[in-house]
Amino acid sequence: MLSPLDPQARKVLELGRLGSEPPFEAGTPEQARRAYKNGFPGLQGEREPVASEREQTIVGPGGPLSLRVYRGQGAPTANAPALLYLHGGGWVIGNLDSHDEICRWYANIAACVVVSPDYRLAPEHKFPAAVGDCRAVLSFMQDMAGGLGIDASRIAVAGDSAGGNLGAVLALLARDDKCPPTAQLLFYPNTDAAQTADSYRRFGEGFGLTARTMAWFREHYVRSAADRSDWRVSPLKAKSLAGAAPAFVAIAGHDILADECEAYARRLKMDGVPVVVKHWPGQIHGFVSMGRHGQASRQAVEAAVAAWRNFDPAFGRV
Numbered sequence: 001m002l003s004p005l006d007p008q009a010r011k012v013l014e015l016g017r018l019g020s021e022p023p024f025e026a027g028t029p030e031q032a033r034r035a036y037k038n039g040f041p042g043l044q045g046e047r048e049p050v051a052s053e054r055e056q057t058i059v060g061p062g063g064p065l066s067l068r069v070y071r072g073q074g075a076p077t078a079n080a081p082a083l084l085y086l087h088g089g090g091w092v093i094g095n096l097d098s099h100d101e102i103c104r105w106y107a108n109i110a111a112c113v114v115v116s117p118d119y120r121l122a123p124e125h126k127f128p129a130a131v132g133d134c135r136a137v138l139s140f141m142q143d144m145a146g147g148l149g150i151d152a153s154r155i156a157v158a159g160d161s162a163g164g165n166l167g168a169v170l171a172l173l174a175r176d177d178k179c180p181p182t183a184q185l186l187f188y189p190n191t192d193a194a195q196t197a198d199s200y201r202r203f204g205e206g207f208g209l210t211a212r213t214m215a216w217f218r219e220h221y222v223r224s225a226a227d228r229s230d231w232r233v234s235p236l237k238a239k240s241l242a243g244a245a246p247a248f249v250a251i252a253g254h255d256i257l258a259d260e261c262e263a264y265a266r267r268l269k270m271d272g273v274p275v276v277v278k279h280w281p282g283q284i285h286g287f288v289s290m291g292r293h294g295q296a297s298r299q300a301v302e303a304a305v306a307a308w309r310n311f312d313p314a315f316g317r318v
Helices: 008-018 031-044 099-107 129-143 164-173 211-221 225-229 259-272 298-313 315-318
Strands: 054-059 063-071 081-084 112-116 150-160 184-187 247-254 275-282
Touching: 008 275, 063 099, 063 129, 063 247, 081 099, 081 164, 099 112, 099 298, 112 129, 129 150, 129 164, 129 184, 150 164, 164 184, 184 298, 247 259, 247 298, 259 275, 275 298
Parallel strands: 081 112, 081 150, 150 184, 184 247, 247 275
Antiparallel strands: 054 063, 063 112
């Protein structure tokens, strides 16, 4: 039986119905970015102060790559645990500001350093540009850990939606690294670009992210239909997930991605990866970015950090 909508979700959906912005797929990517930039401040709550934050630019595979580095309150000045956070937005929208609230929560709750990259967006930079940028940032964190004040052996990856997709892919790409990620913390990740799961039928309209919008995002991201089956686009299609970092998977009950999130968690378990699955039955896609309207957003980050702490015994020694 389907759970009723959470009051937070109802409020956000009502605000969307009252708004005048057309759906993203009715315009250009640039128009979608402007609409998103205008809309997300009304969803985020007050931004928590962190111990420090700064901007940094590194050399990426496509040129200069901007990062924002947060040091949480209580984070050690050396050998701190670290998190690479990859923002959502369908690989087309989103930036360093759109998920700033989540990064601050992670930094403070985990007393860690969070690095958030402004990876290249589609359709100007199609797959695998974003994957290459995220891989480059993880390598930078591993190689320059001393300068960042972090422990290279205690880096986790995280992300939401398309960022969750990139986080899952990165956890697979990096499983044979000298210092592989210690955890992957995924909020409602895209894991199957086929977009044929039954949740696309159940929640395809009226619950925020629609099936039409999701198809629009995907077609801007991939170079051709063949890319949909590439595991770096659809990690659910990877031959094996064995050896990936332990995973936390958050699933919203009223989300078109719910079924593929469930399927990915099952595959991880089948392949021997430790998994913590947390359900928010009354929530919609993107709820972690809606802190202005309810407590579930921050609580989801708290749950992810709790799982991360359990995956990494060194947290108990800090």
